[in-house]
Amino acid sequence: MLNPNLDEIQLSREEYERYSRHLILPEVGLEGQKRLKAASVLCIGTGGLGSPLLLYLAAAGIGRIGIVDFDVVDSSNLQRQVIHGTSWVGKPKIQSAKDRILEINPYCQVDLYETRLSAENALGLMESYDIVVDGTDNFPTRYLVNDACVLLNKPNVYGSIFRFEGQATVFNYEDGPNYRDLYPEPPPPGLVPSCAEGGVLGVLCGIIGTIQATETIKIILGQGHTLSGRLLLYNALSMTFRELKLRPNPVRPVIEKLIDYEEFCGIPQARAEEAKRQMEMQEITVKELKQLLDSGAEDILLIDVRNPNEYQIAQIPGAVLVPLPDIEQGEGVAKIKEMLNGHRLIAHCKMGGRSAKALALLKEAGIEGTNVKGGITAWSREVDSSVPEY
Amino acid sequence: MRLQLQPEHLYLIEAEAIATYPNECCGLLLGKINRSPSQSLKQVLQVRPMINQWDDAAQDWLAEILPPDANHQRTQRDRYWINPKDMLEAQRSARAADQDIVGIYHSHPDHVAMPSECDRLLAWSGYSYLIVAVQRGSVQDLLCWSLDENHQFQPEEVQVYPAL
Numbered sequence: 001m002l003n004p005n006l007d008e009i010q011l012s013r014e015e016y017e018r019y020s021r022h023l024i025l026p027e028v029g030l031e032g033q034k035r036l037k038a039a040s041v042l043c044i045g046t047g048g049l050g051s052p053l054l055l056y057l058a059a060a061g062i063g064r065i066g067i068v069d070f071d072v073v074d075s076s077n078l079q080r081q082v083i084h085g086t087s088w089v090g091k092p093k094i095q096s097a098k099d100r101i102l103e104i105n106p107y108c109q110v111d112l113y114e115t116r117l118s119a120e121n122a123l124g125l126m127e128s129y130d131i132v133v134d135g136t137d138n139f140p141t142r143y144l145v146n147d148a149c150v151l152l153n154k155p156n157v158y159g160s161i162f163r164f165e166g167q168a169t170v171f172n173y174e175d176g177p178n179y180r181d182l183y184p185e186p187p188p189p190g191l192v193p194s195c196a197e198g199g200v201l202g203v204l205c206g207i208i209g210t211i212q213a214t215e216t217i218k219i220i221l222g223q224g225h226t227l228s229g230r231l232l233l234y235n236a237l238s239m240t241f242r243e244l245k246l247r248p249n250p251v252r253p254v255i256e257k258l259i260d261y262e263e264f265c266g267i268p269q270a271r272a273e274e275a276k277r278q279m280e281m282q283e284i285t286v287k288e289l290k291q292l293l294d295s296g297a298e299d300i301l302l303i304d305v306r307n308p309n310e311y312q313i314a315q316i317p318g319a320v321l322v323p324l325p326d327i328e329q330g331e332g333v334a335k336i337k338e339m340l341n342g343h344r345l346i347a348h349c350k351m352g353g354r355s356a357k358a359l360a361l362l363k364e365a366g367i368e369g370t371n372v373k374g375g376i377t378a379w380s381r382e383v384d385s386s387v388p389e390y
Numbered sequence: 391m392r393l394q395l396q397p398e399h400l401y402l403i404e405a406e407a408i409a410t411y412p413n414e415c416c417g418l419l420l421g422k423i424n425r426s427p428s429q430s431l432k433q434v435l436q437v438r439p440m441i442n443q444w445d446d447a448a449q450d451w452l453a454e455i456l457p458p459d460a461n462h463q464r465t466q467r468d469r470y471w472i473n474p475k476d477m478l479e480a481q482r483s484a485r486a487a488d489q490d491i492v493g494i495y496h497s498h499p500d501h502v503a504m505p506s507e508c509d510r511l512l513a514w515s516g517y518s519y520l521i522v523a524v525q526r527g528s529v530q531d532l533l534c535w536s537l538d539e540n541h542q543f544q545p546e547e548v549q550v551y552p553a554l
Contacts, residue, residue, distance in 0.1 A: 046454070101473060136554075137554050138554065139552070139554070142554075160552075160553040160554055161553070161554070162553045162554065163396075165397050167397075167550070167553055170400060181548075182552075183552050185426060185428045185429060186552070187551070187552050192551065192552055192553060193554060194554055195554065199433065231401070231549075233397050235397065236400060236402065240401070242400065242404075242529075244548060244549065244550065247547070
């Protein structure tokens with residue numbers, strides 16, 4: 001529990017009115033509201049999780065909110081990142097978030113850090129805050145946030161989202177477990193898809209983000225039982241919550257300093273392998289593909305390895321759908337062999353990554369092919385803007 | 391050792407446990423074992439429900455293994471049995487997909503998620519034994535166990551795959 005000096009905290013007449021529904025709760029009351037005003041919370045990321053939790057932290061009357069993000073608002077964010085509005089597309093997320101927070105509650109102090117959280121700046125940024133809330137979208141930053149919180153002895157309020165599944169817990173609180181107790185080692189790069197790759201139900205972020213906000217507020221108030229030691233799993237499709245117990249790992253290594261988290265998560269190695277694969281891969285640009293298709297060449301087999309629901313959104317004319325999972329399971333390989341019949345194989349996906357993977361698998365089966373650089377996204381940008389970009 | 395599953399694996403196992411209540415459900419956990427300096431991890435890639443084939447014939451056949459005091463008439467309400475032939479077949483198809491049987495799950499209707507003496511006597515070392523406690527048709531608990539060198543069950547941690 002936090003122990004601020006509440007003697008110096010005063011609420012104005014307007015604040016008494018604003019927080020009246022809190023003040024009449026015995027578990028919050030005047031003392032609790034003063035605790036909220038005295039508290040400082042640093043939110044890493046203003047994306048799917050950061051958006052709803054910042055809205056509620058602001059409304060609840062947290063005195064000082066810090067936000068770390070370096071991204072700009074993209075129109076594909078608006079389906080779930082509810083703190084940002086349409087007029088903010090193309091502008092910095094932290095500015096958009098501050099604008100909205102002050103509109104909700106002008107009594108909040110909002111401090112912005114337009115930077116990428118790194119091992120160099122993390123301790124300095126976090127030091128002056130009581131609680132850190134993790135709303136990041138990659139594993140290196142998750143480990144960095146965890147380790148910095150352990151070194152600074154600050155609670156780390158955790159949430160994660162994917163498709164229809166969400167998870168939440170509180171790490172490093174009152175001698176409870178931390179992220180490294182749950183996952184001593186990061187997953188191999190590329191194994192866990194991001195929301196950009198796998199999709200996410202927008203409203204799921206609202207559920208998990210507001211659970212993070214709830215836990216943050218409970219820690220500040222010193223009320224109730226936090227999720228420390230429990231990983232909450234939520235499934236939006238079955239509308240079920242369940243819990244897994246978390247325990248500190250008895251043989252966990254001591255965190256003594258921050259490290260190179262990209263290296264720890266195998267990112268540079270994965271990038272080097274990817275670059276090597278690309279070097280070895282035959283490629284064609286979307287403009288070259290367009291010329292080829294326009295020339296009426298009949299010896300081409302163009303395959304689209306995306307999922308059927310993506311194929312429904314946008315297609316390159318003449319492309320035959322053979323989803324990557326089918327190729328991985330072998331039936332897609334047989335299908336392509338059957339269709340190939342002396343034709344030259346060209347493969348595309350959304351951005352070029354999955355089709356490269358498909359071609360690598362096909363190569364093992366003795367089928368050579370050419371990858372479309374940049375996939376259908378490049379086609380939409382450079383060849384045919386009537387093909388929607390998603 | 392830890393057992394790592396996807397949340398949907400947990401949902402599938404729990405749904406099976408509820409659907410077969412008041413009888414025991416059972417099935418196989420297929421996946422891979424990853425060892426590294428800092429951890430050993432059994433990663434479940436597939437959950438395969440199996441038919442509980444416990445019957446009088448299975449009980450008679452097991453009479454030689456199970457001690458007499460545990461050997462009065464039992465039913466599928468408190469016993470499960472997977473035919474060894476089916477296990478072998480599952481193992482073959484798992485190996486073809488570069489996987490292995492890493493564990494067995496079953497439910498305990500109206501009982502705690504602790505292994506019984508029968509569970510212990512019939513257990514194989516190296517496997518994870520995931521037990522779902524179902525009380526009056528709803529899931530109460532889920533715990534995992536594996537044998538130590540003295541053929542005694544020790545708790546094993548269950549975790550879900552990391553997500554962003």
